[in-house]
Amino acid sequence: MAKIIAVHSYKGGTGKTLLSLNLAVLYANRGKNVCLFDLDFRAPSLQSILAVKSAEYWVNDYLNGVYDIKKVLVDLSKTHTKRGSLLVGFANPSTEAIREMSAKDRKWEMKALGRLLSLKNSLLDDMHIDYIILDTSPGLQYSSINAIVSADLVLVVSGMDISDIKGTQRMIDELYDLFEKKTGLIMNKVFADFLSSKGHRQDLARKLIDSKLPVVDMIPCYCDILRTGGTLLFANDKPDHPFVKILDRVATTVDKL
Amino acid sequence: MTVRKLEGTQTRLLQKIKESLDRLNDKMEVIIELQKHSSPVNPDIPDVLDVMTLLSLPDHLRKTAITLCKLEQATAEEVAEQTKRARAVESSYLNQLVMMGYLKKERRGRKAYFYVDKEEVNKTWQKS
Numbered sequence: 001m002a003k004i005i006a007v008h009s010y011k012g013g014t015g016k017t018l019l020s021l022n023l024a025v026l027y028a029n030r031g032k033n034v035c036l037f038d039l040d041f042r043a044p045s046l047q048s049i050l051a052v053k054s055a056e057y058w059v060n061d062y063l064n065g066v067y068d069i070k071k072v073l074v075d076l077s078k079t080h081t082k083r084g085s086l087l088v089g090f091a092n093p094s095t096e097a098i099r100e101m102s103a104k105d106r107k108w109e110m111k112a113l114g115r116l117l118s119l120k121n122s123l124l125d126d127m128h129i130d131y132i133i134l135d136t137s138p139g140l141q142y143s144s145i146n147a148i149v150s151a152d153l154v155l156v157v158s159g160m161d162i163s164d165i166k167g168t169q170r171m172i173d174e175l176y177d178l179f180e181k182k183t184g185l186i187m188n189k190v191f192a193d194f195l196s197s198k199g200h201r202q203d204l205a206r207k208l209i210d211s212k213l214p215v216v217d218m219i220p221c222y223c224d225i226l227r228t229g230g231t232l233l234f235a236n237d238k239p240d241h242p243f244v245k246i247l248d249r250v251a252t253t254v255d256k257l
Numbered sequence: 258m259t260v261r262k263l264e265g266t267q268t269r270l271l272q273k274i275k276e277s278l279d280r281l282n283d284k285m286e287v288i289i290e291l292q293k294h295s296s297p298v299n300p301d302i303p304d305v306l307d308v309m310t311l312l313s314l315p316d317h318l319r320k321t322a323i324t325l326c327k328l329e330q331a332t333a334e335e336v337a338e339q340t341k342r343a344r345a346v347e348s349s350y351l352n353q354l355v356m357m358g359y360l361k362k363e364r365r366g367r368k369a370y371f372y373v374d375k376e377e378v379n380k381t382w383q384k385s
Contacts, residue, residue: 106305106307106309106310107305107307109307109308110305110306110307110373113307113308113326114326114329114373117326117327118329120327142307142308142309145308145309145312146308149308149311149323149326175312178312178316178319179311179319179323180320
């Protein structure tokens with residue numbers, strides 16, 4: 001039941017953070033204990049989006065072996081969920097921290113993998129967390145591959161761009177499959193007219209199925225989400241929005257994967 | 258009383274010989290693996306088992322290596338339980354990984370333990 005989900009993509013800007021955060025809140029609102037990690041050390045964003053003013057400790061500190069995981073997690077259950085619990089591990093957004101993380105050597109990355117792998121025992125077993133959601137950096141790089149290896153399931157987010165779809169296909173064949181990871185693909189920001197008629201929708205689904213991509217769901221491009229500029233937490237602020245409805249369906253599908 | 262003492266000494270001596278033979282056996286296993294793969298270990302390959310190395314390993318060794326990363330330290334039998342492969346198979350793969358410089362092997366009593374990095378096994382937090 002308890003699982004670690006890595007949210008990944010080939011290209012940047014596909015909507016990983018938006019999906020990770022809203023998925024985490026949706027699971028918490030179902031009464032589950034959820035832990036969300038920002039593992040995008042090149043471009044940390046969760047702290048700005050959640051407007052948490054002063055995170056004292058960072059996921060960086062945990063991976064550096066300086067602090068225990070319990071010290072790093074910030075409890076947002078009271079402010080950001082209706083039921084359940086939401087603990088968040090933030091990536092340090094300071095330029096100095098980003099520079100430091102990008103200069104880590106292979107030995108450090110190996111130790112970081114060990115620490116991510118040990119989350120399974122410390123969080124899922126000892127702290128009774130039901131879901132760990134890892135929001136990763138795009139593409140093939142250490143922090144994201146470490147997250148993928150540590151996860152039970154990879155949710156890969158792709159846009160409609162051909163370079164994105166081809167890159168995603170390669171990652172499924174040459175990365176996720178090699179690590180024997182279950183993979184679910186979410187097509188995000190799909191043009192509304194692609195999804196408007198049943199015929200178009202089936203045609204698109206067929207194309208994606210022909211390419212053997214494990215499509216979990218397709219999310220249309222919503223201008224109102226873009227317009228909010230990341231200031232609204234849709235799962236809480238707009239629970240009746242079609243985006244939230246689709247994501248709720250995704251949450252249920254992911255449970256069955 | 259003297260006879261009993263003598264028997265006790267003999268038992269201890271035999272136990273020591275047995276342990277020495279076990280250690281010798283471990284070393285022989287590594288030598289056999291080295292001979293099987295006669296090409297010398299490439300000194301350019303860094304001995305760090307990070308994700309990029311995991312990706313470059315052949316499928317059968319990757320499975321063993323990832324399992325050991327998850328267990329932190331384990332015997333061939335414990336790895337075999339996870340991978341559902343035979344203990345002898347895992348023992349061979351683990352020894353190959355030792356030979357390649359990615360794993361370390363340590364004998365404790367009669368059991369041989371494999372691990373990735375000593376510091377990881379005895380993990381301590383500097384502050385908490």
